[in-house]
Amino acid sequence: MLGEPIRDRRSERHEGTKAEILEVAWRIAGTEGLAGLTLRDVARAVGMRAPSLYSYFASKHAIYDAMFAQGCREFLQGHDALTFTGDPLTDLKIGMRYFVSFCTDNPVRYQLLYQRTIPGFEPTPETFALSVAGLDRMRRQLAEIGITDEGSLDLLTAVGAGLTAQQISNEPGGTRWTRLVDEAVEMYFAHISERRKASDEP
Template identity: 50%
Template sequence: MSGNDARDRRAERNLASRREIVSAAWAAARAEGLAGLSMRDLGSRVGMRAQSIYVYYPSKHAIYDAMFSEANQEILDRISAVPVSGDPVELLRRYTHVYLRFCNEDAVRYQLLYQRNILGFEPSAESYALASSGLEMIRRCLRACGVTSSRAFDVWTAMISGLAAQQMANEPGGKRWLRLADELTDMYIARYAPAHSKEKK
């Protein structure tokens, strides 16, 4: 029926516009800074007046939230796409590599996801759930390596997020710290999962 077709087309176009807005928001944030995102600039990037954006998103915070959610979905997808075969320690290395590469690719995305400091912005509960489920995959992998205590898990997240933090703060896009990932992993495994360590005791 043509009524349904028209409705579908409308919904399709609406969705496309929403996507275009978020995509332009990323570009704007990369150019002007995350906090410098403005509706006027964003509008001009999608060929609209700023006011028209409110048809698609009710507020600027809603756009931040869409960006936050999209980025969380992206890292979750990438982690999920890692083939789960063979040695769990090898899997841990692959996860780590994927995560660090993800952080290092985009400073603005890193800031939005991991340095909560946009004025009054708090991400929605669903976005949090995405982030947690990524963490859960890491936790399972560590368990497969023989690491079970939550202390040891916190040690792991501290080490890896520390690599990312130093890299982003001091040399964004570089690899001075990122290349230390395997070294840190070896040290960690030798201490917390000696059965999987390549180093003989």
């Protein structure tokens, strides 16, 4: 029956070109800004004219969507690669370091995934599901540590978002805020530990 799926060289090359287009799109968005991305620029950088891109993506938004999905997958893969210790404080640091690094390593990706700043762009439902999966992963990990109430989760995400936002907007590429991650997590951990003790005792 020759069950081996026969490699389709044509569609393989097609996928390769799509990947190349996305690569270029990331690079241009990094220099010109996410909103400054134009099909002309992308096409020129891959050695095409703008209309040819439509053989690979149905629209400019489709390119944004593919970038969004790629960013989500990168987050999930990186998170899978983490190894946790079982110690709550340590694991909290590991998780927070990962999130802040993930964001500051690629500000454009951060902007695309976590700020909704492209006018008129909404990820497709399938892509959005990937995004939800990422948030869910984080939430589940925090639940293992014992953080489940909304207020505590929100305070933690605020701390992470704040370090990230300050680093990106005030000193992109630097470490002035990222180096505070461990200290910030200790501060947070002491706070919720204290609160638990207080509500247990009386």
